[in-house]
Amino acid sequence: MKEMHGKAKSWLERTFPERQIYHRSGGSVRYINITQRQQVLAAAGAALAIGWCVFATFSVISQGPRLSAHNDALDRNDARWQRWVNETNARAATAQSLLEERTEAFQRATVEFEQRHETLKMLLEAVQSPESIEENVLRGNEANFLIEAGIEEGAPRQSRPTPVQTASLEVAGFRENIDQLRQEQNAFLDGVEQVAVERSEQARGVLQLTGVGIGRFEEQREMGGPLVELSSMSSQYGLSDSDPQFSERAVQVAARLQEANYYQSLVELLPLGEPISVPFRETSGYGLRTDPFNRRPAFHAGMDMGAYHRAPIVAAGPGVVTYAGSRSGYGRLVEIDHGYGFRTRYGHLNSVEVEVGDEIQMGDLVGRMGTTGRSTGPHLHYEVWFRGKTYNPVNFLRAGQHVHQQG
Numbered sequence: 001m002k003e004m005h006g007k008a009k010s011w012l013e014r015t016f017p018e019r020q021i022y023h024r025s026g027g028s029v030r031y032i033n034i035t036q037r038q039q040v041l042a043a044a045g046a047a048l049a050i051g052w053c054v055f056a057t058f059s060v061i062s063q064g065p066r067l068s069a070h071n072d073a074l075d076r077n078d079a080r081w082q083r084w085v086n087e088t089n090a091r092a093a094t095a096q097s098l099l100e101e102r103t104e105a106f107q108r109a110t111v112e113f114e115q116r117h118e119t120l121k122m123l124l125e126a127v128q129s130p131e132s133i134e135e136n137v138l139r140g141n142e143a144n145f146l147i148e149a150g151i152e153e154g155a156p157r158q159s160r161p162t163p164v165q166t167a168s169l170e171v172a173g174f175r176e177n178i179d180q181l182r183q184e185q186n187a188f189l190d191g192v193e194q195v196a197v198e199r200s201e202q203a204r205g206v207l208q209l210t211g212v213g214i215g216r217f218e219e220q221r222e223m224g225g226p227l228v229e230l231s232s233m234s235s236q237y238g239l240s241d242s243d244p245q246f247s248e249r250a251v252q253v254a255a256r257l258q259e260a261n262y263y264q265s266l267v268e269l270l271p272l273g274e275p276i277s278v279p280f281r282e283t284s285g286y287g288l289r290t291d292p293f294n295r296r297p298a299f300h301a302g303m304d305m306g307a308y309h310r311a312p313i314v315a316a317g318p319g320v321v322t323y324a325g326s327r328s329g330y331g332r333l334v335e336i337d338h339g340y341g342f343r344t345r346y347g348h349l350n351s352v353e354v355e356v357g358d359e360i361q362m363g364d365l366v367g368r369m370g371t372t373g374r375s376t377g378p379h380l381h382y383e384v385w386f387r388g389k390t391y392n393p394v395n396f397l398r399a400g401q402h403v404h405q406q407g
Contacts, residue, residue, distance in 0.1 A: 016040055119250050120188060185246070189253050196256035203263035209399035210270065212386055217266060217340075271316035271336075271344045272400035273362045275382050276369070280307040283379055286392040292376050302345070302383035303393040309378045311369040313346050315360040316382075316396070324352050330381065331373020334366045347381035348373050 016039035021032040207217055274280075284304035291298040315336055322343070323335035330347035334354060337343050350370025360366065371378045384393045 012036060012040065016043070119246075120185060182246075186249065189249055193253045193256050196253065196260040200256070200260040200263050203260065203267045206267050206270070206272075206399055206403050207263065209395060209402060211391055211395040216386070217263075266340055267403070269318060269338045269340060269342065270396065270399075271319075271338055271342060271384055272396055272403055273314070273316040274397065274400065275313060275316045275344070275346060276305055276307055276380060277312045277314045277363065277365075278307055280305045280311070280380075282306075282394075286390075286394060301390040302347070302381050304379050304381055306377070306379040307369055309369060309371075310350050311378075311380075312365055313349060313367045313369055313380055315362055315364045315366055316344055316384075316400075317342075318361050319344075319359075321354045321356050321358040321360060321366075324354050324356050324358075326372070329374045331375060332367065332370065333373075336360055336366070341387040343385040345381075345383040345385070347383070348375045348379060350378075 013036070016036045018036055019034045019039070021034065023030045023032065204214055207214055282303065283306040284300060286300060286303050288297055289300045290296070313334075317336075317338050319336040319338035319342075321334065322337045323333060325333065327333045327347075330345070332347075332349040332352050334346045334349065334352055335343060336346075346366055348370055349367035349372065351368045352366070353368070354360065354364075354366050369378055369380055375381075382393050384391050384396055
């Protein structure tokens with residue numbers, strides 16, 4: 001060991017002898033002494049640095065392919081995550097677009113159904129009335145009358161069915177509900193139209209019984225007849241162009257209702273009541289007869305009804321008194337205008353209880369039975385006029401018996 005130690009020490013002295021470094025500056029000389037220990041430490045540090053560089057270089061060279069594969073895997077992961085982020089953003093954008101589209105569609109549907117609701121509400125208000133489908137109450141001062149006319153007397157007409165909108169199987173969510181609601185609304189329109197048709201046919205049946213003829217009533221367009229301008233009704237019921245099929249259907253139903261209201265208003269104003277409020281008998285009918293004064297054939301423009309002296313004579317329908325006084329042949333006379341071209345005359349009265357301009361309801365007292373004028377005894381001479389022509393009062397009385405049931 002001593003020998004080896006001596007050899008090592010001898011090698012160190014030869015390899016790293018003590019050295020001086022001289023430095024001359026400004027005429028003075030300085031030297032730096034580098035001991036053997038300092039040289040050994042410096043050599044050891046240099047050896048360590050070189051060894052580390054060699055080791056690092058060898059490691060990089062040996063692990064290069066592994067690092068490259070790892071980097072490739074990281075790149076693939078980055079690319080996969082980037083694709084996932086892009087797909088997620090695309091799905092989010094699609095969902096947002098679909099949400100905006102459905103929101104807009106829902107808002108449009110909401111506005112449309114609000115308009116439909118208002119239209120149906122107005123139609124419902126138009127079809128609802130104190131009268132039911134089967135009977136209509138006409139109230140006079142002394143009696144209630146029920147309309148129970150069979151529609152077979154009128155020219156039958158049927159309501160048109162609404163085409164059903166079938167929802168596609170591909171329609172999702174609220175759109176199917178909207179289609180269902182539309183079908184229900186169309187069914188409601190069909191029901192309203194059917195009610196209007198029934199009312200119209202009931203009234204037309206009554207008008208048919210009077211013998212005047214439905215065509216004569218329908219000619220009265222300038223007097224408020226059933227002519228309906230469809231274009232003007234769209235604004236009346238708040239209809240828009242967003243749903244032309246529904247708008248057209250609603251206007252058709254509204255036209256049916258207006259037509260039914262027109263015919264019902266005719267029936268309500270027709271002189272269908274009995275002109276004497278006590279039991280009476282027919283003494284002379286309408287048409288050709290033998291004149292009681294000259295015994296020659298003559299046309300009798302009215303109907304004679306007998307009861308007792310000063311029996312109450314009442315209005316056969318609502319209207320306005322247009323004449324109250326004496327007239328040649330009639331004696332004391334009352335004439336009532338019922339509107340739509342209808343007038344009634346009550347002749348040979350003992351007394352007149354109304355004045356010109358009085359508004360009269362069915363059953364109101366207009367006079368007392370007498371024998372004034374060209375008369376052979378106490379009776380009422382009763383005439384029904386329509387647009388300047390007389391009609392048989394018996395038809396109106398029969399229509400009244402068919403339509404009105406005294407309560």
